[in-house]
Amino acid sequence: MNPLPISFQDIVDAHVRIGASAHRTPVFSSRTADGLSGASLFFKCENLQRMGAFKFRGAYNALSRFTPEQRAGGVVAYSSGNHAQAVALSAKILGMRAVIVMPKDAPRAKLDATRGYGAEIVFYDRYTEDRDAIGAKIAEEGGLTLIPPYDHPDVMAGQGTAAKELFEDAGAVDVLLVPLGGGGLLSGCAVAAKALREDCLVYGVEPEAGNDGQQSLKSGKIVHIATPQTIADGAQTQHLGKHTFPVIQSLVRDILTVSDADLASAMRFFAERMKLVVEPTGCLAAAAVLSGRLDVRGKRVGVILSGGNVDLAKYAALLRDVP
Numbered sequence: 656m657n658p659l660p661i662s663f664q665d666i667v668d669a670h671v672r673i674g675a676s677a678h679r680t681p682v683f684s685s686r687t688a689d690g691l692s693g694a695s696l697f698f699k700c701e702n703l704q705r706m707g708a709f710k711f712r713g714a715y716n717a718l719s720r721f722t723p724e725q726r727a728g729g730v731v732a733y734s735s736g737n738h739a740q741a742v743a744l745s746a747k748i749l750g751m752r753a754v755i756v757m758p759k760d761a762p763r764a765k766l767d768a769t770r771g772y773g774a775e776i777v778f779y780d781r782y783t784e785d786r787d788a789i790g791a792k793i794a795e796e797g798g799l800t801l802i803p804p805y806d807h808p809d810v811m812a813g814q815g816t817a818a819k820e821l822f823e824d825a826g827a828v829d830v831l832l833v834p835l836g837g838g839g840l841l842s843g844c845a846v847a848a849k850a851l852r853e854d855c856l857v858y859g860v861e862p863e864a865g866n867d868g869q870q871s872l873k874s875g876k877i878v879h880i881a882t883p884q885t886i887a888d889g890a891q892t893q894h895l896g897k898h899t900f901p902v903i904q905s906l907v908r909d910i911l912t913v914s915d916a917d918l919a920s921a922m923r924f925f926a927e928r929m930k931l932v933v934e935p936t937g938c939l940a941a942a943a944v945l946s947g948r949l950d951v952r953g954k955r956v957g958v959i960l961s962g963g964n965v966d967l968a969k970y971a972a973l974l975r976d977v978p
């Protein structure tokens with residue numbers, strides 16, 4: 656078997672690299688949540704990370720590793736979500752040019768946030784144009800380096816620092832639950848968790864409507880699906896990556912799913928009980944335990960809250976509609 660694309664040492668190195676720039680986010684607990692689950696839950700609050708999500712960790716680690724030539728050329732990324740802001744902010748801190756390829760109909764707040772970090776935005780039509788091709792063309796013609804949102808060893812190693820901090824600050828956990836889109840966060844966190852406690856059970860949690868990860872783990876190959884309809888917009892990925900999948904296959908115990916209703920209930924729980932704004936995708940892992948889908952009674956359980964970027968009008972509507 657080939658060795659995995661990242662090792663725990665890569666995560667240790669990434670942690671040193673991002674140390675001065677990323678927040679060491681807090682780990683919170685709640686007696687109410689413990690009561691509901693019958694477990695001791697430790698919530699790693701990446702909704703309080705810079706730019707509002709863990710993606711800053713991976714983007715900053717990847718950009719920090721650029722050669723002087725790459726730094727001079729700058730970075731290009733395509734995303735309408737948190738990866739765009741993570742790359743834009745990292746490039747600003749490191750004094751690099753950033754070009755972000757975004758759909759024409761991306762939400763105003765995301766455009767403004769990305770522009771606010773000084774990035775140049777190139778628009779494309781998501782129904783008629785191929786963003787990969789546009790990104791590749793910009794990279795080639797302008798001498799920029801393309802950084803993908805999840806399928807890159809430096810991105811994966813950066814994301815793994817979230818689990819490393821959780822273990823350091825809360826102690827080792829028996830179970831670790833991680834939101835899953837393309838698997839950058841899950842693969843990095845699994846490598847960290849298994850290195851720090853070999854028998855830790857690591858689970859990925861994805862939206863019911865987009866269970867490509869679950870299908871992939873079952874079938875042993877990367878399953879592609881159509882863009883899923885779910886309120887978890889950060890997990891509307893169509894497939895796992897060629898770097899993330901082998902890590903998930905060898906270290907992750909299982910992949911669970913939750914419904915949009917489970918996500919909305921979890922969002923409301925965090926707002927009401929813990930005074931935390933967590934975006935729908937950020938609630939994936941928490942919803943698996945708060946809804947009782949995974950029995951964790953008597954266990955110490957780490958739960959990654961991956962982000963807190965929400966459109967306030969949508970957020971209010973989702974909270975209002977929880978029964």
Ligand SMILES: *Cc1c(COP(=O)(O)O)cnc(C)c1O
Nearest residue numbers: 737836837838839840889961962
């Ligand atoms: C991107 C994202 C995810 C999914 O991360 P992957 O590395 O693609 O699996 C989960 N939560 C939030 C808030 C995100 O922005």
